[in-house]
Amino acid sequence: MSLKHSYTLISPFYDAALTAATRAQRARSLAGLPSTPARVLLSGVGTGLDLPLLPQQHSYTGIDLTHAMLRRAMPRAAQLDFCCVQGDAQRLPFADRSFDHVILHLILAVLPNPFACLEETARVLVPGGSVLIFDKFLQTGQWAPLRRLVNPMVRRVATRLDVVFEELLDKTPQLVMESDQPALAAGWFRLIRLKRV
Numbered sequence: 001m002s003l004k005h006s007y008t009l010i011s012p013f014y015d016a017a018l019t020a021a022t023r024a025q026r027a028r029s030l031a032g033l034p035s036t037p038a039r040v041l042l043s044g045v046g047t048g049l050d051l052p053l054l055p056q057q058h059s060y061t062g063i064d065l066t067h068a069m070l071r072r073a074m075p076r077a078a079q080l081d082f083c084c085v086q087g088d089a090q091r092l093p094f095a096d097r098s099f100d101h102v103i104l105h106l107i108l109a110v111l112p113n114p115f116a117c118l119e120e121t122a123r124v125l126v127p128g129g130s131v132l133i134f135d136k137f138l139q140t141g142q143w144a145p146l147r148r149l150v151n152p153m154v155r156r157v158a159t160r161l162d163v164v165f166e167e168l169l170d171k172t173p174q175l176v177m178e179s180d181q182p183a184l185a186a187g188w189f190r191l192i193r194l195k196r197v
Contacts (some may be wrong), residue, residue, distance in 0.1 A: 019049060022134070025183045029134045029191050037183050038100035043089040043121060044107030049074030056080060061099070063087045067135060088117040097126045105134045109163045115171055122174040125196040131175060133192040134183060137165040165192065 006048060025162050030053050033040065037057045040078040042050060045062030046069050054060065060082045064070050070084045077084075087093045101122045121131055175194040183189040 019183075022049065022106070023053075025134055025189065025191065026050055027103065028183070029132045030054060030070065030103070031103060032130065032132050032193055033058065034056055039098065041092075041094070041099040041102045041121075041124065042102055043092070043102055043117065045070070045073050045084065046106070048076035050103060050105055051076035051080060051082070052099060054080060058101075061094075063089060063092065065089070090120060092120045092124050094124045096123055098124045100126055100129045102129070102131045104131060107135065108133065108165070108168070109135050109137065114163055115168050118168050118172045118175065122172055122196060127196055128180070129196045131192075131194040131196070133165075133194070134189065135163075135165075135192075136185070136189045137163050139187075140166045165190070169194075 008079050026049065033055060035055075035057070037059070039140060040054075040058045040060050041071045042060060042062040044066065045064050046052075048062065051060075051062075051073060056079060058081070059085075060077070060080055062070070062073060062077070062082065064073070065086070065088055074084060082098045085093065089107055090111055095112050102125055104117070104121065108117060110145060142189055169177065174196055176197055177192070179191075179193040183191045
């Protein structure tokens with residue numbers, strides 16, 4: 001089953017599963033946006049769970065692979081300068097240096113090629129811009145046998161359980177770590193802030 005097909009099927013249930021569990025951590029991450037107006041990309045915007053938490057002074061673009069997710073996101077953007085685009089976060093349809101900041105919430109561990117997403121994020125980001133990440137990652141060298149055992153099945157339907165963030169960052173020298181904080185599930189979920197050099 002393709003990622004596009006599986007997320008079209010789960011879009012009606014996505015909010016019920018994630019809203020309450022992730023709202024506080026999303027808000028913590030989004031507090032990292034600056035107060036001065038900027039161009040912000042929400043890569044993998046999904047059903048728009050971040051949208052009600054965003055400050056109004058910025059210009060936002062949300063991209064997602066599925067029309068079903070974007071259709072659910074649009075009503076949540078009513079008070080924002082928001083444009084939605086159907087497309088692939090691994091091959092962004094935007095010019096180099098199009099955005100001042102990029103939000104990657106619960107997307108890197110979903111994609112078949114998270115490195116391509118992070119590389120594309122660096123490409124469309126201006127020097128000095130930031131990347132705000134909220135997602136689940138294995139620690140470097142972490143064995144996590146149960147997660148690795150069920151990963152081949154789970155990744156076909158919804159998400160990967162085997163992504164090591166440091167391995168992605170090592171391959172993307174344009175991005176440097178500014179902060180890394182545990183968020184949920186004893187640090188399995190993390191809040192990460194990167195800067196484009």
